[in-house]
Amino acid sequence: MVSALVALRSGGPALGLFWVVAAPAGSAATAVYYRRRGRRIGVEVPAAPYAIIAAALVSGAFLTGGLGGALGAATVSALGPPLCISAGYLLFARLGHSWGLAVVATVLGALTVAIGIARVPADQATWILALVYGAVFVGTGLSFRASSTGRP
Amino acid sequence: VSHPVRDLSDTVHQRVRLGVLSVLAEARRADFVYLRDALEVTDGNLSKHLQVLEAAGYIAIEKTFEDRRPRTWISATKAGRAAFVAEVSALRALLDRVNPEGPR
Numbered sequence: 632m633v634s635a636l637v638a639l640r641s642g643g644p645a646l647g648l649f650w651v652v653a654a655p656a657g658s659a660a661t662a663v664y665y666r667r668r669g670r671r672i673g674v675e676v677p678a679a680p681y682a683i684i685a686a687a688l689v690s691g692a693f694l695t696g697g698l699g700g701a702l703g704a705a706t707v708s709a710l711g712p713p714l715c716i717s718a719g720y721l722l723f724a725r726l727g728h729s730w731g732l733a734v735v736a737t738v739l740g741a742l743t744v745a746i747g748i749a750r751v752p753a754d755q756a757t758w759i760l761a762l763v764y765g766a767v768f769v770g771t772g773l774s775f776r777a778s779s780t781g782r783p
Numbered sequence: 784v785s786h787p788v789r790d791l792s793d794t795v796h797q798r799v800r801l802g803v804l805s806v807l808a809e810a811r812r813a814d815f816v817y818l819r820d821a822l823e824v825t826d827g828n829l830s831k832h833l834q835v836l837e838a839a840g841y842i843a844i845e846k847t848f849e850d851r852r853p854r855t856w857i858s859a860t861k862a863g864r865a866a867f868v869a870e871v872s873a874l875r876a877l878l879d880r881v882n883p884e885g886p887r
Contacts, residue, residue: 670849673817674810 632765635758646757647696650712654689661685680726688719705753713743713760735771739764787880790873794839795866799824799832804841804867807859812845815855833857841866 637649662678669675695711698704717740724733742763746756795801802822806813813821819829836842841863845856859867 673814674806675812676809677811 632762632769635762635765637761646761647693647700650689650692654692658682658685658689681723684719684722684726688715691715691719706747706756709753709756709760710743710747713764714740716764717743731775732771735767739767787873787876790869790876792866792870792873794835794841795870797832797835799828800836801867801870803829803832803836803857804859804863804870807842807857808864808867810858812856812858815857818857836863839863839866 634646634649634653637646662682665681666675666678692712692715695715696708699706699708699711717736720736721733721740724730724736743760746760751759795804799822803818806818806821815826815829815833819826822829824832833842833844837844839862841860843858843860845858847854847856
């Protein structure tokens with residue numbers, strides 16, 4: 632959600648710089664959270680498949696964002712990264728047998744495609760998608776946390 | 784004529800032992816309490832089946848102390864994972880034989 636503010640105030644290139652810091656930090660924080668959770672509930676899952684998907688997701692997002700910028704294709708810059716993220720989360724959902732996350736990722740992917748079809752200007756699409764993805768993932772994370780602990 | 788049921792393993796096929804290996808097939812390791820609750824068995828029952836799997840070389844049991852409390856972690860060995868995969872293949876072959884047209 633912070634990235635939506637960055638996109639709105641400073642545009643796509645600043646958003647790329649923001650994610651250079653935020654993506655590894657977010658991935659590391661998520662890994663630590665799941666490792667602690669695994670120890671608490673008594674089942675630890677292998678981290679490698681999740682790390683591979685996270686690396687592919689982040690690389691794909693940077694690649695499509697950068698490629699779009701280099702080729703002057705603003706739509707690719709705006710829609711490529713969110714599509715990579717939704718595809719990555721679909722793989723996370725498959726790995727974790729989570730229908731809920733699969734639905735969330737599919738809906739976000741469909742929304743991204745719809746924004747592309749509707750030809751929303753790239754600068755607007757960037758911050759709209761950043762806001763929607765951020766809000767949906769925060770909501771989904773809190774919902775999953777509440778359902779796994781019995782409290783939010 | 785060979786019947787697919789011959790490929791089922793007596794060691795793996797028992798409900799609790801199959802449950803333990805199926806949980807461990809997806810996990811790096813699980814603790815005793817998690818397995819007991821997930822499989823809805825008693826401590827004694829689970830211990831008995833873990834001993835069978837350990838004797839077969841299918842699981843490794845690690846006893847630790849965390850916050851001064853004993854905790855038992857169980858993980859599948861390479862042989863255990865292979866035995867589980869073989870059991871699932873045998874079950875699939877059996878299902879294909881009794882219901883070759885697939886689910887109705």
